[in-house]
Amino acid sequence: MDKEKLYIKSFCQISNQEVCLNDELIFRSIESDFNVFAKEIYQKFEIQYPKFHKMDALCKLAFLSSEFVLNQNYNSETAIILANHSSSLDTDVKHQKTIKNQENYYPSPAVFVYTLPNITIGEISIRHQLKSESAFFVDEDYPIELIHQQAEYLIKSGKTTQVLCGWTEYFQNNYQAFVYLVGKEGNVPLESKFIKERIINK
Amino acid sequence: MRNVFIQESNLVSPLGFNLDENWNSLLANQTGISKINSLGNFKDFYAARIDDVQLDLMLNKDFVGLETSRIEKLLTLVLLPLIKDRINEQTILILSTTKGNVNALQNNLNEAFLSILANQIKNKFKFFTQPIIVSNACTSGILAVNVAKRLLQMNKAENAFVIAVDELTEFVVSGFNAFQAMSNEICKPYDLHRKGVNLGEAAAVMYLTNFTEENGLNYKILGEGNINDANHISGPSRTGEGLFLSINSAFKEAKISAKEIDYISAHGTATIYNDEMEAIAFNRLGLEDVETNSLKAFYGHTLGASGLLELALACKQMQENTLIKSLGFEENGVSESLNILTQNQVKEVNIILKTASGFGGTNAAIIVSKNG
Amino acid sequence: MENLIEELKHKIVEVLNLEDINVEDIDAKDPLFGDGLGLDSIDALELIVLLDKDYGIKISDPKQGKTIFQSIETMAQYVTDNRTK
Numbered sequence: 272m273d274k275e276k277l278y279i280k281s282f283c284q285i286s287n288q289e290v291c292l293n294d295e296l297i298f299r300s301i302e303s304d305f306n307v308f309a310k311e312i313y314q315k316f317e318i319q320y321p322k323f324h325k326m327d328a329l330c331k332l333a334f335l336s337s338e339f340v341l342n343q344n345y346n347s348e349t350a351i352i353l354a355n356h357s358s359s360l361d362t363d364v365k366h367q368k369t370i371k372n373q374e375n376y377y378p379s380p381a382v383f384v385y386t387l388p389n390i391t392i393g394e395i396s397i398r399h400q401l402k403s404e405s406a407f408f409v410d411e412d413y414p415i416e417l418i419h420q421q422a423e424y425l426i427k428s429g430k431t432t433q434v435l436c437g438w439t440e441y442f443q444n445n446y447q448a449f450v451y452l453v454g455k456e457g458n459v460p461l462e463s464k465f466i467k468e469r470i471i472n473k
Numbered sequence: 474m475r476n477v478f479i480q481e482s483n484l485v486s487p488l489g490f491n492l493d494e495n496w497n498s499l500l501a502n503q504t505g506i507s508k509i510n511s512l513g514n515f516k517d518f519y520a521a522r523i524d525d526v527q528l529d530l531m532l533n534k535d536f537v538g539l540e541t542s543r544i545e546k547l548l549t550l551v552l553l554p555l556i557k558d559r560i561n562e563q564t565i566l567i568l569s570t571t572k573g574n575v576n577a578l579q580n581n582l583n584e585a586f587l588s589i590l591a592n593q594i595k596n597k598f599k600f601f602t603q604p605i606i607v608s609n610a611c612t613s614g615i616l617a618v619n620v621a622k623r624l625l626q627m628n629k630a631e632n633a634f635v636i637a638v639d640e641l642t643e644f645v646v647s648g649f650n651a652f653q654a655m656s657n658e659i660c661k662p663y664d665l666h667r668k669g670v671n672l673g674e675a676a677a678v679m680y681l682t683n684f685t686e687e688n689g690l691n692y693k694i695l696g697e698g699n700i701n702d703a704n705h706i707s708g709p710s711r712t713g714e715g716l717f718l719s720i721n722s723a724f725k726e727a728k729i730s731a732k733e734i735d736y737i738s739a740h741g742t743a744t745i746y747n748d749e750m751e752a753i754a755f756n757r758l759g760l761e762d763v764e765t766n767s768l769k770a771f772y773g774h775t776l777g778a779s780g781l782l783e784l785a786l787a788c789k790q791m792q793e794n795t796l797i798k799s800l801g802f803e804e805n806g807v808s809e810s811l812n813i814l815t816q817n818q819v820k821e822v823n824i825i826l827k828t829a830s831g832f833g834g835t836n837a838a839i840i841v842s843k844n845g
Numbered sequence: 846m847e848n849l850i851e852e853l854k855h856k857i858v859e860v861l862n863l864e865d866i867n868v869e870d871i872d873a874k875d876p877l878f879g880d881g882l883g884l885d886s887i888d889a890l891e892l893i894v895l896l897d898k899d900y901g902i903k904i905s906d907p908k909q910g911k912t913i914f915q916s917i918e919t920m921a922q923y924v925t926d927n928r929t930k
Contacts, residue, residue, distance in 0.1 A: 384706055390832065397704065424623040
């Protein structure tokens with residue numbers, strides 16, 4: 272293995288009512304509503320993490336996609352770099368609704384806390400006890416080069432040995448997650464082409 | 474890896490429309506927080522707000538159209554003086570913000586997407602590269618600088634503009650209110666009687682290079698870290714774990730120890746938990762005797778702007794060898810004491826530490842040196 | 846007060862998204878925080894919003910929450926004594 276090269280150790284996709292792990296379909300649903308679909312995945316794989324039900328849709332998406340990848344390759348220093356297009360707008364809209372009418376003005380702390388996209392990282396970190404480097408980026412399309420450069424920096428500088436990277440996009444029932452674990456070893460060389468073939472851009 | 478330098482900064486805030494105006498206000502210990510009569514459904518609360526009449530007067534009308542959102546105006550105003558002839562084909566543009574143009578949710582959802590705002594700035598100033606947007610709660614400002622620093626270290630570009638902004642909005646005020654996190658008076662970081670935050674708004678910019686400039690500050694970034702607590706999504710770790718690890722990582726990269734830090738610009742939001750957590754983390758690292766302040770009683774908590782605003786002012790304090798009083802602090806209210814500045818102080822400052830923490834368990838630290 | 850206790854049990858499970866918990870399994874005397882239902886700080890704030898929204902009770906000092914939210918029973922008593930809706 273080339274010491275300078277980076278590899279993908281494992282990857283998971285959640286889109287179109289399907290969950291794929293390392294390109295293998297592991298779950299399919301007829302359910303088009305994401306929240307119901309997410310609950311099905313949670314129950315099918317017996318995840319047992321009650322906090323899951325408090326999460327907003329974006330966090331559920333990020334949580335589930337990273338669950339499959341991290342379970343196989345756990346390392347307490349795994350850094351996390353995620354990105355999406357809509358930030359936390361889906362939940363932002365919900366919070367906005369609670370402050371629209373003076374007569375019915377009841378903003379909810381449980382909703383408001385999810386009006387930040389990096390809460391996805393917080394939830395994953397807590398679940399897997401990852402006290403590690405992390406960052407959340409926003410862009411129209413998945414910024415492959417930026418993410419890979421950050422991952423490369425973190426590994427080459429010795430700040431970590433593996434990085435969970437990925438696109439976790441959710442907005443009003445349109446969702447797509449593609450997350451992958453990057454490190455110095457693995458079967459798949461880290462190349463933009465591999466990622467582009469699996470992320471559906473606008 | 475190349476060295477990365479902070480060359481210049483600028484600020485737009487309730488305390489001034491450029492860095493010098495802000496500095497003079499700080500020297501005079503003048504706060505930008507006042508009682509806001511009304512913001513949507515909120516009446517009579519303390520926050521820091523930029524005066525719209527003054528803002529309008531400052532704007533170059535050739536550069537700003539009628540349709541320009543207020544948030545875009547703030548970014549334009551702060552960035553314009555630093556552009557000069559610095560933009561080349563690789564020049565990086567990074568935007569740090571938590572909510573961007575969230576006010577747009579009231580009438581045009583599409584305008585609330587962060588990439589719209591970033592592209593507006595890119596196009597207005599004619600950057601060539603795709604803007605990078607960091608949205609990582611209240612550590613965004615420092616994280617954005619750290620991201621830029623890494624790219625410049627790896628020579629992906631020679632220079633970068635890091636811009637940061639957040640507005641005072643009913644969206645955010647209502648949320649902090651639901652968290653019962655807001656104080657009903659000017660906030661008191663680290664103080665025994667602290668009751669919570671004041672919110673604020675500001676725009677900031679910092680120009681970074683991986684080469685030295687003849688007339689620039691040439692302040693070198695020695696090290697950084699951005700480590701998560703992995704504890705709770707809204708409350709900080711009681712042992713300050715993530716902050717401890719972030720600062721430690723920065724020390725390790727900088728190859729320095731606590732005793733070389735001359736000044737700490739801390740996060741100090743004035744909530745019971747945040748300030749206590751910082752005190753514990755700083756003590757664990759042997760930083761309890763280092764002159765420390767929080768600027769939150771001057772600016773309020775400016776969220777996505779706070780890390781950059783406060784880092785710019787940390788560099789200014791270093792440049793002037795003058796540390797600013799930690800406004801709002803009277804009596805120690807944290808279990809492990811810190812050396813909180815009780816008045817302005819002249820001191821030779823060569824190495825500074827800036828830290829921040831935020832929702833999601835995020836933390837960030839950066840160490841900057843005057844002398845390379 | 847029995848009806849109110851049942852009502853509160855349902856509301857808490859719904860508002861706090863306690864999907865893995867059955868209403869029938871909750872005892873009115875069970876501690877809500879710590880052991881028992883294991884609610885956290887955000888849940889406590891949500892309960893304060895619930896009291897305001899559904900019963901017209903405003904709690905200005907979150908520290909009061911410790912006594913009010915000790916159990917569903919103490920909550921029901923507080924609501925009975927202070928509701929304006």
